[in-house]
Amino acid sequence: MRIGFIGTGVMANAMMGGIISAGVCKPEDIVGADPTEFGRNKTKEQNGVEVTDNNLDVLEKCDYIFLTVKPQYYAPVIEGIKDHVKDNHVFISIGAGVTLDYLGKAFGDKSVKLVRVMPNTPAQVGEGMSAACPNEFVSEEETKTTLSILAAFGKAEIIPENLFDVVTGVSGSGPAYVFLFIEALADAAVVGGMPRRQAYEFAAQTVYGAAKMVMETGKHPGELKDMVCSPAGTTIAAVRTLEANNFRSAVIEGANAATEKSAAMRG
Numbered sequence: 001m002r003i004g005f006i007g008t009g010v011m012a013n014a015m016m017g018g019i020i021s022a023g024v025c026k027p028e029d030i031v032g033a034d035p036t037e038f039g040r041n042k043t044k045e046q047n048g049v050e051v052t053d054n055n056l057d058v059l060e061k062c063d064y065i066f067l068t069v070k071p072q073y074y075a076p077v078i079e080g081i082k083d084h085v086k087d088n089h090v091f092i093s094i095g096a097g098v099t100l101d102y103l104g105k106a107f108g109d110k111s112v113k114l115v116r117v118m119p120n121t122p123a124q125v126g127e128g129m130s131a132a133c134p135n136e137f138v139s140e141e142e143t144k145t146t147l148s149i150l151a152a153f154g155k156a157e158i159i160p161e162n163l164f165d166v167v168t169g170v171s172g173s174g175p176a177y178v179f180l181f182i183e184a185l186a187d188a189a190v191v192g193g194m195p196r197r198q199a200y201e202f203a204a205q206t207v208y209g210a211a212k213m214v215m216e217t218g219k220h221p222g223e224l225k226d227m228v229c230s231p232a233g234t235t236i237a238a239v240r241t242l243e244a245n246n247f248r249s250a251v252i253e254g255a256n257a258a259t260e261k262s263a264a265m266r267g
């Protein structure tokens with residue numbers, strides 16, 4: 001199987017990295033396309049794959065093709081490739097807010113096989129979370145293959161398309177909120193005198209371990225929080241202050257702003 005990427009920016013490189021590390025295919029079985037020499041060189045250096053300046057080369061050489069340009073470039077990119085689509089092509093679109101309906105129309109309402117996907121950057125280290133929704137022209141076998149590509153860089157689930165804006169706000173954009181939290185927690189360690197490098201290790205491992213507890217114990221996050229809060233102890237003092245500063249509301253409103261932005265990107 002050969003996998004293509006039209007647009008080799010941040011998210012394409014993260015997914016390529018995950019796919020290669022998992023051994024789903026070798027670097028020589030991945031083809032990217034990018035308009036700038038800088039972009040092409042960066043991807044070649046990062047992932048050792050072939051990168052062309054011609055999007056049609058990707059259609060020529062690949063079956064499963066990720067559309068990984070920014071949402072505003074979908075129209076010109078699809079205009080340039082739509083007359084060269086063949087039966088073996090499955091297009092995997094990751095653009096925030098870009099719907100299957102929009103994609104179908106852009107390809108000229110032909111029976112083009114499309115899967116809408118929302119991945120996230122932890123794909124780069126094999127810990128991504130992807131949502132997928134195929135259109136009616138994708139066979140069960142092709143859906144399975146798409147999920148196996150996505151599973152190479154983390155977890156992947158079929159989700160109804162009406163939840164894609166929410167998924168974008170939670171798992172698509174979510175790593176950024178977690179990085180902000182890790183940065184802030186590490187800053188607190190630095191305030192207390194810890195060297196910065198060590199502070200990132202302590203903050204990141206704390207987030208990693210807490211996430212693993214949620215995944216592995218099946219306990220409610222509130223119960224796990226209560227287990228940390230000794231009566232009259234340090235943690236409940238911090239929880240009190242965080243609640244007074246609207247910590248949870250800030251997170252809910254932040255993720256909701258991303259969800260609303262995803263919906264608004266359709267215009």
Ligand SMILES: NC(=O)C1=CN([C@@H]2O[C@H](COP(=O)(O)OP(=O)(O)OC[C@H]3O[C@@H](n4cnc5c(N)ncnc54)[C@H](OP(=O)(O)O)[C@@H]3O)[C@@H](O)[C@H]2O)C=CC1
Nearest residue numbers: 007008009010011034036039068069070071094095096119
């Ligand atoms: N970043 C993330 O965490 C996530 C992003 N996404 C989605 O992924 C998509 C890409 O985002 P991201 O990787 O962050 O953005 P980037 O800007 O890093 O990547 C986009 C790439 O597309 C290239 N490009 C521009 N025009 C064309 C064209 N006509 N043909 C081929 N390639 C082209 C750009 O080239 P150059 O810059 O060299 O001009 C760039 O390398 C977006 O639609 C976004 O919504 C989805 C989930 C998570």
Ligand SMILES: O=C(O)[C@@H]1CCC=N1
Nearest residue numbers: 095096168172173174
């Ligand atoms: O910020 C963005 O628009 C993209 C989509 C989800 C994550 N990054």
